[in-house]
Amino acid sequence: MADKKEGGIVKIGQVEGMKMAVSILxxxxxxxxxxxxxxxxxxxxVKETGYMWIVQEKKVEHExxxxxxxxxxDTDINGIVEKKRIKKLKGVKAKELMLWAPVSExxxxxxxxxxxxxxxxxxxxxxxxxxxxxxxx
Numbered sequence: 001m002a003d004k005k006e007g008g009i010v011k012i013g014q015v016e017g018m019k020m021a022v023s024i025l026x027x028x029x030x031x032x033x034x035x036x037x038x039x040x041x042x043x044x045x046v047k048e049t050g051y052m053w054i055v056q057e058k059k060v061e062h063e064x065x066x067x068x069x070x071x072x073x074d075t076d077i078n079g080i081v082e083k084k085r086i087k088k089l090k091g092v093k094a095k096e097l098m099l100w101a102p103v104s105e106x107x108x109x110x111x112x113x114x115x116x117x118x119x120x121x122x123x124x125x126x127x128x129x130x131x132x133x134x135x136x137x
Contacts, residue, residue, distance in 0.1 A: 004078075005053065008046040017043035017054070022135075024052060029084050029108065031116065031133035036062040037073060045081070053078040054091075066132040070095040071103075084108040094118060094126070 011020040017040035022032050024045055039057035046052075054077040063070050077091035086106045093100040105119040108130060116133060119125045 004049070004051050005044055005046065007048060008044040008051070008053075010042060010044040012042055014038075014040045017041070020045065021054060024081060028081050028086075030081075030086070030106070031130055032135040033064075033133045034106070035073065035077070036060065050080045050082055051078065052081045052086075064128075064132050067128050069128070069132075072100060084110070094120075096120075 009020070011017045018037060020043045021035050021037065021040070025032055025034055035054065037054065037056050038060050040054065041057060042053075042055040044053045056073070056075055056077075059075055060073045061070060062073065072093040072095070074091035074093075077089075079086045079089035084107060087104075089104050089106065090102075092103045094103055095101075101120040101122065101124070103118050104121045105117075107117045107119070109115055109117065114130050115127050116130045117125050117127050
């Protein structure tokens with residue numbers, strides 16, 4: 001089987017990596033602040049398959065203050081990016097009460113473009129305002 005990263009565009013380092021990550025989010029109509037990353041080592045994207053990966057030096061925890069939600073971003077994050085959606089997501093967890101729930105899919109509904117849905121591996125979906133994930137939140 002061919003490597004998922006084969007044919008991918010790769011950017012190395014925090015500045016170039018973040019520029020690429022944000023441009024991918026914008027291209028697919030996802031909020032710019034969805035991936036508040038630090039110490040990015042590499043960001044890659046394969047246009048043919050939508051496969052995107054991000055490698056950062058260490059895990060990052062970020063609180064989205066508007067919704068009081070703590071989210072953890074692992075050192076290795078990947079998923080398939082489509083218009084208004086990231087599926088098969090790995091490396092992102094949201095704090096739910098006392099547990100960290102892996103987020104497997106993020107979707108913005110065409111019928112409710114102001115809402116963003118986060119689906120966990122357990123099939124539980126949480127919905128928040130898109131504005132909570134604007135850059136700098």
